[in-house]
Amino acid sequence: MSARHEQDARRPPGAVPEPLDHVVAVVLTYRRQRLAGDVVRSLIDIEGFDPGHVIVVVNGDGGLDDPGLEGRVRMHRLPENLGPAAGFGAGLTEAFSDPSIDWAYLCEDDVGLFALPGPRVADVLERTAAATAVPGAPPVGAVVSYGRTFVRRTGYAENTVPPADTPDGLAPVEVACWGATLVARAVVDAGIRPDPDWFFGYEDFDFFLRVRSAGFSVLVDAVAARAVADQQTSRGRARALGADRPVDAAEAWRAYYVARNFFTFARRHGRPRWIAWHLAYSARRLQLAGSGAERAAYLRGLVDGIRGRLGRNPRYQSHQGELPVPKSPWR
Secondary structure, three states, X not given: OOHHHHHHHHOOOOOOOOOOOOEEEEEEEOOOHHHHHHHHHHHHHHHOOOHHHEXXXXXXXXXXXXXXXXXXXXXXXXXXXXXXXXXXXXXXHHHOXXXXXXXXXXXXXXXXXXXXXXXOHHHHHHHHHHHHOXXXXXXXXXXXXXXXXXXXXXXXXXXXXXXXXXXXXXXXXXXXXXXXXXXXXXXXXXXXXXXXXXXXXXXXXXXXXXXXXXXXEEEEEHHHHHHOHHHOOHHHHHHHHOOOOOOHHHOOHHHHHHHHHHHHHHHHHOOHHHHHHHHHHHHHHHHHOOXXXXXXXXXXXXXXHHOOOOOOOOOOOXXXXXXXXXXXXXX
16 A cells, blocks of 8 residues: 555544645765755654654665664665656655655755745645646646756856746746756656766756656746755855755866756757857866866866767766764864
């Protein structure tokens, strides 16, 4: 019996279904036990998810910081770090293995460091239902917490922050980071899944563009986007993350995938001029590189990107997921 059917059996006759009965949360984590634990606790204690409707996908190493909490939720362990696309893909498969589940709520293990409002999931689903009730509206494939729209000339993706008077508090966007995203079952039923070949970098953008190409809309929650707007710039993101996990600039391995994967992304979804702009931006990034390791990773990424390579490069991957909790000087 599925967790959903168990809930139905416990519910008194005639009772109204809970708004999250048809939703499963999927938390993807890699070496961030404390941060992942915080996200799971928030899903249960603040959002109101039944623990049986929370799946934690461990991308090789890690888990949660509380064995008791691990025993309450559904743990799904992958044999090694296969990247975000493969991790979330495994989570989507597990979530929708229950035919009563309509939505999967994908959460990165560090999303709790951003100032997203909460509880929010039930409200977003209610607003999504209102938006889809409009005649002629396309089916909603995903609702993201913060999204971006491309500058057509360069391929740069700008942060999109809808105004407060946005109808239903939802606005169309082109792409987004995973963050905290609702994905509809209809998307997976249509055969659209994250592509594991990317390993890391632009795999999220690729997924959302394929969702849109299949006729679904990708919407951003305007309430959430406004709440975290200041944290979606490079400096704002560093301030939000810096006390708890290495910031992006401190992880030289990221530069390799940023440099490499944009070539494939531009070839599949963009315009030839995007590659020219990427090379121009790359020259500037090489000048501003914070270390020789970052500069070498970026150069290697450019070479491999021109050659069309994808997948995991064992030389470039994360080795530290989160920072230790600072100890009080009085202890």
